[in-house]
Structures are given as C-alpha cells and as structure tokens.
Amino acid sequence: LEEGDEQRVQELAEPLHNADIADLIEQFAPSERPDLAAALGDQLSPEVIAEMDDEVREDLVDLLPPEVVASVLSELDTDDAVAIVEDLDEEDQKAVLRALTADDRAALEEALGYPEESAGRLMQRDLIAVPQDWDVGQVIDFLRAAETDDLTEEFWEIFVVDARHHPVGTLKLSHLLRAPRPTKIADIMLREQTLVPVDMDQEEVALRFQKYALISAAVVDDAERLVGMITVDDIVHVVRQEADEDFRRLTGAEEGGLNERTRDIVRQRLRWLVINLGTAVAASIVIGVFSDTIEQIIALAILMPIVASLGGNAATQTMAVTVRALATDELTVSNTGRTIVKELRVALINGVAIAALIGIAAGVYFAQPLLGVVIAAAMLGNIVIAGLAGLLIPILLDRADIDPAISSSVFVTMTTDVMGFLLFLGLATAVLL
Amino acid sequence: LEEGDEQRVQELAEPLHNADIADLIEQFAPSERPDLAAALGDQLSPEVIAEMDDEVREDLVDLLPPEVVASVLSELDTDDAVAIVEDLDEEDQKAVLRALTADDRAALEEALGYPEESAGRLMQRDLIAVPQDWDVGQVIDFLRAAETDDLTEEFWEIFVVDARHHPVGTLKLSHLLRAPRPTKIADIMLREQTLVPVDMDQEEVALRFQKYALISAAVVDDAERLVGMITVDDIVHVVRQEADEDFRRLTGAEEGGLNERTRDIVRQRLRWLVINLGTAVAASIVIGVFSDTIEQIIALAILMPIVASLGGNAATQTMAVTVRALATDELTVSNTGRTIVKELRVALINGVAIAALIGIAAGVYFAQPLLGVVIAAAMLGNIVIAGLAGLLIPILLDRADIDPAISSSVFVTMTTDVMGFLLFLGLATAVLL
Structure with missing residues (x-):
C-alpha cells in the first residue's frame, strides 16, 4: 500500500474524517509513519495532526521543518496549537515560535505562560463577545458581517461583556434565534454563569463542566476580564484522561497510553x-x-x-x-x-x-x-x-x-x-x- | 439547622444551582436526607432529583407516592426520567407508569424497552427536526412560533430530515444564525453526520463523541428513522462512569461510588x-x-x-x-x-x-x-x-x-x-x- 502509490493512498483517505486519518496513522508502526504521512500529502491537514496521540504527533512533528510546523499552527485554534507546541523540545519550540506571525506568536507565548494542565492551556482565545447594551439585531448583523475566517468555527454560546470586558452573562444561540430583533441582549442572556479562572487546574474545570452540564465556559484573568473560552469537547478528553491517569498511577504504569x-x-x-x-x-x-x-x-x-x-x-x-x-x-x-x-x-x-x-x-x-x-x-x-x-x-x-x-x-x-x-x-x- | 426551621433551609438553598442542592443532600447521612428533602419543599425540584447519585435518589424516591414521582417525571426530558424509573422496583415502576399521562407513559415504556446502557436509554426524544426543503427564514419562524414548553430547553444543532423522517444532515445554530433568510437549509447543513443506532452500547457512543468532538448526535432506529438525540453533557458522565467502572472492576470494588x-x-x-x-x-x-x-x-x-x-x-x-x-x-x-x-x-x-x-x-x-x-x-x-x-x-x-x-x-x-x-x-x- 505504501510503496510509491501516493495517489491511491490519498484516494483511500479522501472520504475519511480527520480523526479517522489520525487513527490510521497511529495503527502503523512508528518506522512506517513518516512514509505514510508523506504519501498522504494534503490529506495530512492541520486538523489531522491535532487529532493524533501526543507521542505519535511528537515523532512526526520532529521531522518537519519549523516553517511547516508554524503554518500548521496558524490554522488551528489556540488550544490545539498549544497542545502541539508544549510537547516540543525547547530548541524546536523557539524555532517554531520565530517562524510564526507576531500575533500568533504572542497568543501562543501567553498560553504557554500558564501552568501545564491549567485552564489557560485548555482555552481557546477565539470566541464571540458582545457588549451588553446591544440588541438581538445588532448581534445577528455582527455575526453575518464578520469574515468566516475571523470567527471561531464552533460556538454555541456568546459571551456578553461590560465596558471593562468583564463577562456579565451568557447568551445561548437557541435563545438568540428565537428572540425578535429589537430584544435587548441584557433581557435574554443568562446572568448565572460559571466563570473559570485562567489558572484553575483542568481536573477542577472538568468537575464544574460535569456538575453544571456546561457546553462552554468563559475563562477570566486575575482582574476578572474575559480572556478565552473552554468548550465541552476538550473537557470530554480531560475527564477520560484524568480518570485513566489515576488508574495508571495507582499501578505505577506509564502516564501515556499504548503509543508511549x-x-x-x-x-x-x-x-x-x-x-x-x-x-x-x-x-x-x-x-x-x-x-x-x-x-x-x-x-x-x-x-x-x-x-x-x-x-x-x-x-x-x-x-x-x-x-x-x-x-x-x-x-x-x-x-x-x-x-x-x-x-x-x-x-x-x-x-x-x-x-x-x-x-x-x-x-x-x-x-x-x-x-x-x-x-x-x-x-x-x-x-x-x-x-x-x-x-x-x-x-x-x-x-x-x-x-x-x-x-x-x-x-x-x-x-x-x-x-x-x-x-x-x-x-x-x-x-x- | 434541620429541626423545624424550614423557611431558613429554603432561604439558604435559594441561590444554589440544582446540582449544588443535590450535592448538599448527598453530604447528609442517609437517615437525615428525608427530613432535609421535606424541609426543602419546592426547592427540591425535578431537576434537583435528576442530579442526584443513583443510590441516594433511589432511597428518596422510594419514600414518595407514585403520583408525586409521576409529576416529577413529566417535567423532565426523557433521558433523565428514564434514569429515575429504571432504578425502581418492578412494583413501584408499574405504579408510577400508571400515574403518568398516556403520552409520557408511552415514551418512557419505549425507552425502557431498549437494553440498559444503550443509546435508547441515553437519548432524549425532545429535539428539533426540520424538512430539508425549508429555507432559513422558515426555520427561524418555526422556532419563534413554537411554545417554549414544546421545545427542548437545550439544543445546539437542528436535525434535517427527508419525507420518511430519515436524517439527511445537521444544521449548526451558528451557521443558521449567520445565513440570510432565503438561504436553503440544504445548502448550509452538514451532510457528514454521525448517526447512532438506538441499540448501540453507551461506551461505543461515548467513543464516537470523543473521536469526532460531537456536541449532539441523531439516534436512529432499525429503519434509519430519527427517533431521538444524545447530547454531550450526558456523554461526559458516561465517559467518567465507564473509566471508573473499569478501574473498580479490576480491583473487585463495588460498581457504584461512595453512596452504595x-x-x-x-x-x-x-x-x-x-x-x-x-x-x-x-x-x-x-x-x-x-x-x-x-x-x-x-x-x-x-x-x-x-x-x-x-x-x-x-x-x-x-x-x-x-x-x-x-x-x-x-x-x-x-x-x-x-x-x-x-x-x-x-x-x-x-x-x-x-x-x-x-x-x-x-x-x-x-x-x-x-x-x-x-x-x-x-x-x-x-x-x-x-x-x-x-x-x-x-x-x-x-x-x-x-x-x-x-x-x-x-x-x-x-x-x-x-x-x-x-x-x-x-x-x-x-x-x-
């Protein structure tokens, strides 16, 4: 399958979901993975790389030149990009960060400044926040006017902030959709919200998501300003990871899984x-x-x-x-x-x-x-x-x-x-x- | 705290989230819980009962007359109602089912017909499904026109179905919001979707949610018709439960947690x-x-x-x-x-x-x-x-x-x-x- 016939590999991978391509790569022996990755060509998208196991990804990313890694990172949400960068050697990390644009570099460096396994590492900075004095029509026009590239791809809640960028409420998309255009945001937002401090341990964050059945949560800095959001799809991984970690630690087994x-x-x-x-x-x-x-x-x-x-x-x-x-x-x-x-x-x-x-x-x-x-x-x-x-x-x-x-x-x-x-x-x- | 002063108890519980009230009850000794529950009065809402640990809930529900249990169930989504009913003795189960309205009873009986820990038990039947030939304006008008009570409270995706009620795509609310009213649903829905067969084991369902970072998924019957949806907040519990179960089983500890x-x-x-x-x-x-x-x-x-x-x-x-x-x-x-x-x-x-x-x-x-x-x-x-x-x-x-x-x-x-x-x-x- 792997010898030369790149076109065939790409045809086979075409209908697959990113997560499935990542799984496929993990199933191959470590020595075969670089060849497979090369044969996949464009199918090996930034999203596929983000889906891989830490250990498998580390090995593959080590083989790529810093410029390529940088271009991969620039296409990902901050949380996925951080997950890739934090595993690199210090040398490689510096080289990759140098190859990024100033904006992306600043965002990543800030995220890396937070402790490992904290909310700051888990959050993405791309989110939708609107002032509390807007009405429904303004929010909808804002969303429609924004370039698709400027908006984070997945969001289910909009955060409402005051003039000092403190979160004051959460607006569910389902409520937004059902309200007439002149309705004030302040009248339909939920004021009861779970704020996550940026330095909170991810295990604690996961417990809050479980307890309050959250779909996303606002992350705030020491001054209570909105700095990012955490979504439940990342929390699902944390819940499993923390339970598995306890299990392995009790027996003294390795922290990572099968690909360690x-x-x-x-x-x-x-x-x-x-x-x-x-x-x-x-x-x-x-x-x-x-x-x-x-x-x-x-x-x-x-x-x-x-x-x-x-x-x-x-x-x-x-x-x-x-x-x-x-x-x-x-x-x-x-x-x-x-x-x-x-x-x-x-x-x-x-x-x-x-x-x-x-x-x-x-x-x-x-x-x-x-x-x-x-x-x-x-x-x-x-x-x-x-x-x-x-x-x-x-x-x-x-x-x-x-x-x-x-x-x-x-x-x-x-x-x-x-x-x-x-x-x-x-x-x-x-x-x- | 508990002796007589019901008003004080209710005042203290007032600002608390349902999940926190449930936690509070669990912290009390089993013998004190009925008194506390009585003192809570209206604060002991159906949602609080749904949030409790299986074992704690079972003991409390056993003390309530079937009519009260039935009225609690009628206010909950199918998945939460099933979780309460499935733990009852056969006798109590029958009495409670008899006290329900015909509609609610039919829904619950159907859910109880699926195997334990299957997608059928986990799903809720309240969901939003629209025909594929509608446009954005029609969907928005439909959502606005519907009585709040008729819609499930939380939804982040709308399922698109064909004439035979087979799911053909998923519409994210964020895409719906950003599209002009005349846009055809068929043009903005995602055709790539993960369908969950109604008899799939919950562990398998959880793996799919993790792998594809799903927020909700359509559940289909043998004829591929849309019968319900599963949301990620329930999956978070399944992920933790399955990991903990493996852990306890390896050591021969009890399946339930601290309240067994x-x-x-x-x-x-x-x-x-x-x-x-x-x-x-x-x-x-x-x-x-x-x-x-x-x-x-x-x-x-x-x-x-x-x-x-x-x-x-x-x-x-x-x-x-x-x-x-x-x-x-x-x-x-x-x-x-x-x-x-x-x-x-x-x-x-x-x-x-x-x-x-x-x-x-x-x-x-x-x-x-x-x-x-x-x-x-x-x-x-x-x-x-x-x-x-x-x-x-x-x-x-x-x-x-x-x-x-x-x-x-x-x-x-x-x-x-x-x-x-x-x-x-x-x-x-x-x-x-």
Whole structure:
C-alpha cells in the first residue's frame, strides 16, 4: 500500500474524517509513519495532526521543518496549537515560535505562560463577545458581517461583556434565534454563569463542566476580564484522561497510553518496581524475625502468603473507591466519619467470612485446630487493617497535598504485607510454640 | 439547622444551582436526607432529583407516592426520567407508569424497552427536526412560533430530515444564525453526520463523541428513522462512569461510588475476595510441594514472597494499560504484534534490573552466591511472564467476549503467584540441594 502509490493512498483517505486519518496513522508502526504521512500529502491537514496521540504527533512533528510546523499552527485554534507546541523540545519550540506571525506568536507565548494542565492551556482565545447594551439585531448583523475566517468555527454560546470586558452573562444561540430583533441582549442572556479562572487546574474545570452540564465556559484573568473560552469537547478528553491517569498511577504504569516510547515506559515502571522491591524486602524482614518459628512449623510458610495476599486485595478495593471519590470531590470533611464507619462494618463482615473459610480449611487440612484459629484471627485482623489503610492512607495523603493516586498503593501494600506476616507469625509463635 | 426551621433551609438553598442542592443532600447521612428533602419543599425540584447519585435518589424516591414521582417525571426530558424509573422496583415502576399521562407513559415504556446502557436509554426524544426543503427564514419562524414548553430547553444543532423522517444532515445554530433568510437549509447543513443506532452500547457512543468532538448526535432506529438525540453533557458522565467502572472492576470494588449501600458493597467485594482466596490457596499448594526444600533452607521462606509480589506488580502495570486500551479501541488486531514485542522488551529490561538488585542483595546477605543467582533467575523469569500475562490475558478475554476489566486480575495474579513460587522454589530445589 505504501510503496510509491501516493495517489491511491490519498484516494483511500479522501472520504475519511480527520480523526479517522489520525487513527490510521497511529495503527502503523512508528518506522512506517513518516512514509505514510508523506504519501498522504494534503490529506495530512492541520486538523489531522491535532487529532493524533501526543507521542505519535511528537515523532512526526520532529521531522518537519519549523516553517511547516508554524503554518500548521496558524490554522488551528489556540488550544490545539498549544497542545502541539508544549510537547516540543525547547530548541524546536523557539524555532517554531520565530517562524510564526507576531500575533500568533504572542497568543501562543501567553498560553504557554500558564501552568501545564491549567485552564489557560485548555482555552481557546477565539470566541464571540458582545457588549451588553446591544440588541438581538445588532448581534445577528455582527455575526453575518464578520469574515468566516475571523470567527471561531464552533460556538454555541456568546459571551456578553461590560465596558471593562468583564463577562456579565451568557447568551445561548437557541435563545438568540428565537428572540425578535429589537430584544435587548441584557433581557435574554443568562446572568448565572460559571466563570473559570485562567489558572484553575483542568481536573477542577472538568468537575464544574460535569456538575453544571456546561457546553462552554468563559475563562477570566486575575482582574476578572474575559480572556478565552473552554468548550465541552476538550473537557470530554480531560475527564477520560484524568480518570485513566489515576488508574495508571495507582499501578505505577506509564502516564501515556499504548503509543508511549519504550524508554519512557521502562523509566516510569522501573521506578515503581524498585519502590515495591523495598516494601517486599520490608515484609521479608518481618518473616526473617520469625524464621525459628517457621523452621519448627513448616505449615506457616505454606499459609502465610494467603494472609498477606487477601489483605492486599481487600485494601485495593477500598483504595480504588477512595482515590476516585477524592478526585471527584465526593469524599469531603462532612462524610468522612460516616464512610469510616461503613468501611469498618464492611471489613468486619467480609473479614469474618473469609477468616471462617480459611480457618476451617487450614485446621482440617493440617489436622491442627489451633492453627486454624491462628490463621482465622490473623486474617480477620489484616482485613480490618486493610479496610482502614485503604481509606485513611489516601485521605491523609490528600490532606497533605500529595496526589493519593501516585503514592497510596506503596503505603497500603506495605501495611497489609507487613501486618499480615506479623499478625500470623506473631500469633503462631505465641500460641503454637 | 434541620429541626423545624424550614423557611431558613429554603432561604439558604435559594441561590444554589440544582446540582449544588443535590450535592448538599448527598453530604447528609442517609437517615437525615428525608427530613432535609421535606424541609426543602419546592426547592427540591425535578431537576434537583435528576442530579442526584443513583443510590441516594433511589432511597428518596422510594419514600414518595407514585403520583408525586409521576409529576416529577413529566417535567423532565426523557433521558433523565428514564434514569429515575429504571432504578425502581418492578412494583413501584408499574405504579408510577400508571400515574403518568398516556403520552409520557408511552415514551418512557419505549425507552425502557431498549437494553440498559444503550443509546435508547441515553437519548432524549425532545429535539428539533426540520424538512430539508425549508429555507432559513422558515426555520427561524418555526422556532419563534413554537411554545417554549414544546421545545427542548437545550439544543445546539437542528436535525434535517427527508419525507420518511430519515436524517439527511445537521444544521449548526451558528451557521443558521449567520445565513440570510432565503438561504436553503440544504445548502448550509452538514451532510457528514454521525448517526447512532438506538441499540448501540453507551461506551461505543461515548467513543464516537470523543473521536469526532460531537456536541449532539441523531439516534436512529432499525429503519434509519430519527427517533431521538444524545447530547454531550450526558456523554461526559458516561465517559467518567465507564473509566471508573473499569478501574473498580479490576480491583473487585463495588460498581457504584461512595453512596452504595453496605449490603451491596459487602456482596460485591466478598465475591471477589472468595475468588482471590482460591487463587491464594492455589499458590500455597505450589509452596506445599516444596516444603521439604524450605525446611532445609529457611531463607527460601523469607525470600519467596518477594518474587511473587514483584511479578504481581509488574503484571498489574501492563494490565492497567491493556484493559483501558481495549476499552477505548486503541489496541487492535493490527498493532497487537507490535505491542507484544514492546512489552517483552520492557519486561526484559526491568526484569534484568530488578533481578540484579535482589540477586546481589540476597547473595551477600545470606552469604550464599548461588542463592542470589537462583532468586535473580526466578525474578527475571517471573517479570517476563508477568508482562506477557498482563497483556495477553486481557486480550484473550476480550476476544472471547468476556469483559477483561472484570476477570483479568484473577487470572493474572494467579499466574504470577504460582509461577513466582514455582520458578524460585523449583530452581532452588534443583540447584541448591
């Protein structure tokens, strides 16, 4: 398909949506992508580039001369352009910015001045704002008169501003359409609006969009002036990205998805494995303390991983719910107490059930009832500790302003491993020897 | 706050958004919620009820007489009404449906006829559709003439249909606004549109919205007739819900969030813990086979959990990425081969690094170089197996049409536990005895 026959490639790609062409490129091996991109010619539009995965795009953009990248950027909305530029090396970034027109450069530099993952990076500067003393006819004439190129392509709401460019209301297009021409804008705009400060974290922005079912929102600077807008299509990506990020962080997997580079994957996962090696060694030290006991009752060596493993599983269940409840602001000061009581109750019920099962099985299999009692007691204790650890460790990390998704598992796993071995082997030493 | 002083409660709630009132109710303990709801009076509008968490809403709605529930439903869009009705017991559902007007009942019954989590449940039937031979002026006059109550409150796109009610295009309000009155609709509508079949799974619908940055989409029945529309604000919830669901399923946590009932949490988690008890026992059986070896070299009992634990961690990293890549259609037949090669490479690099660390440490600490070699070899082997298991088990489950998020961890954990103990104790028996 790819060898030489460029015309055929372009014919095949012609009926496809930009997002589909981007997907197609991602499905090819990294080494084949530049050839495919070249064969696509004009089909590889700025919009296709904007649709690609960060990693795939980075590789492709690195191959293009700065002037070409600059011309791609100038055709995109600010938010899409920023997404491309922010991933470039500093050198390349400078070269590309130099190749832009002064206006585009200023817009991009301002956006890059905001922190990563903030509203300022997510917003587009192209929006429609009208003075509050206009009437419906003036707004419609303004929209009709404007050059198509000057208007942002997609908008569903018009922002109404006062003389100092502070947003005072939002005008839905559906309301605008249905009002007679002489109607005052001030009479049909919605005064209740959700303003997004330019430095707000994107996760917080996404929560507001979800909560108030927003379609777009005005972004304001420190002086409350309108500086941009965020639209819901970008928020859909943020919602998915933030949920996936929490998920991957809890397991120490790479931040990016399938297209992340091998080198980056190794670095991110290895760091996590080394930390886990540390916690595994800590658990082994506990076992080492009781090696005399194990030498006398070898059944302990056979049974001890069960206590640690079930504790780990129980803790992970609670932790998964807690981390997401914290991320979505569902777990607050006022319901923490109630949640602790509920977790304790769940842990007690499940702990008793699992303890009974393993206690009877072990007691019967090893023909040693007291061994069954010991493992049952240790199991119950560890599952209760697991429930508390899975809930309290993320909460405490969150209070200390540490991302619970990144660091909870280490502490939680260490707690259930160490306590599992300590309870089981300690009880066995006290009761069985 | 809650005792008697209803007026004060209503005053405090007055300036709040519906979503904030819903949040407020959720923050109270389940036993206090009915009193608070009663105190809120008219502030507890149908929209507030629609905004609540499923579990919280269910409890409250259960307390209301069917007639009241019916009057709440009649004020909501079909999608919100369905969300409330689908959670009711069969008895209550029938009583509520009987209390509705014939029109509303027919609409709800039809929606309930579609499978759960399908486009049919998610869509609203209130939408604006116009014939393709109209011009801009006719559309605007139609919108202005319609009673406000007859139009859905929020719409950003108008669907254009042919004589048989098949959608033929989409008209953005921004395009409508900017076109002169005599312009033919057929000339300014977008012909390229994403149609959603009524029985499509909501996860698939969400992927299309994300991919094509849609704001709303037409839902069609088997005969390709327009039957409803889905808007992006509902999709934002689906995206988050589906990502969170995968996350919780992998850990065996409950499907709902913080407000799930204790009884349901216990049931869901306990099932998972019992399965995990089974896999933990399987691993113990492997240890039991080698109990003679352990009796002779007690260091093996101390070190063996490290091999199993690191394998489990490495597998979970790969599994987290794979499960989400499958859910979002990023992992396909054409890039599976490449992904396997990449995972193998990552596993080999990380395996060698971790094996070297633990091998040297164990060899030095126990003053037994050969023991160091054995644990290093077992660790390397288990991390490579972990990488393959974390990738291939979810893929195989997905091919067999089993949700990989639900079942992957069981198989993956069992593989790394069993193989960890088998490799380490097996090698030790062969080499050290």
